[in-house]
Amino acid sequence: MADAHPHAMAPTRPGKTRTAPPQRPPQFPMGGRYLAYTAFGWTGLIYLLLGFLVIEAVWALGDGAAAWQEQLLRYEHPVYIAFHVLALASVVFVGVRFFRLFPKAQPPRIGPAKPPPQSLIHGTLYAVWVGATVVFGAILAGGLF
């Protein structure tokens, strides 16, 4: 079956209703509620850098003991420490903001089933986040396995 064009249902010409041209809100990007919105967007840069830094670490692990040890030593440099403090703050900020949004984004009903209360979804997400962090951290630190 051929896929429909994504704009197949769009009108062929603009409607008669006049609309105002889009305007940037006066408080954008750093005023009022836009500060958190803008900061949330810019965490994307931190995640991009983190992804490539983890790739670099895994690559070093594959290169052997000397490369791995060198990689761990590099993390002691103040620039890396400062970046990773910022990265930790970013990751926690993203988690808190996203997990607050997630319960509100659930559909009111999926077939015959209703989703659990928002507070339960919210609490479960936090429990999974904290639990996974403790377990994963303990594995990495040598406390498990």
Added chain:
Amino acid sequence: MKHLLLKIEPLIWLLFGQGILLGTILLTGWILVVNLGVPLGLISDDGLAFQRAHELGSSLVGRLVLAALCALPLWKGAHHMRHVSIDSGGAGRDAVVAPLLYGVAALGSLLAIAAVIRL
């Protein structure tokens, strides 16, 4: 290109969503131990000794976790930076910015897969 991006939008959203969810969950423990705890001397580095780290990382589960830890944050990052670009400079440049950012994420994902395969 715009048509292609619209067609693969569900895939991009899947990777972006998992980048936020799984990426955030996994990155918290990784940063706390590997990037801050051990370098600052708060946690012993015995757990990250090469022999142990390699054994853990080269197991099937270890490879899957490391691949997710490397690749998924790239998609979260690419998608959010695309929207930062649209918010700050309008949608006009999206035809260039979106393929560039998703291309970086795709290239990084391939590197991540190669990195865990060669463990």
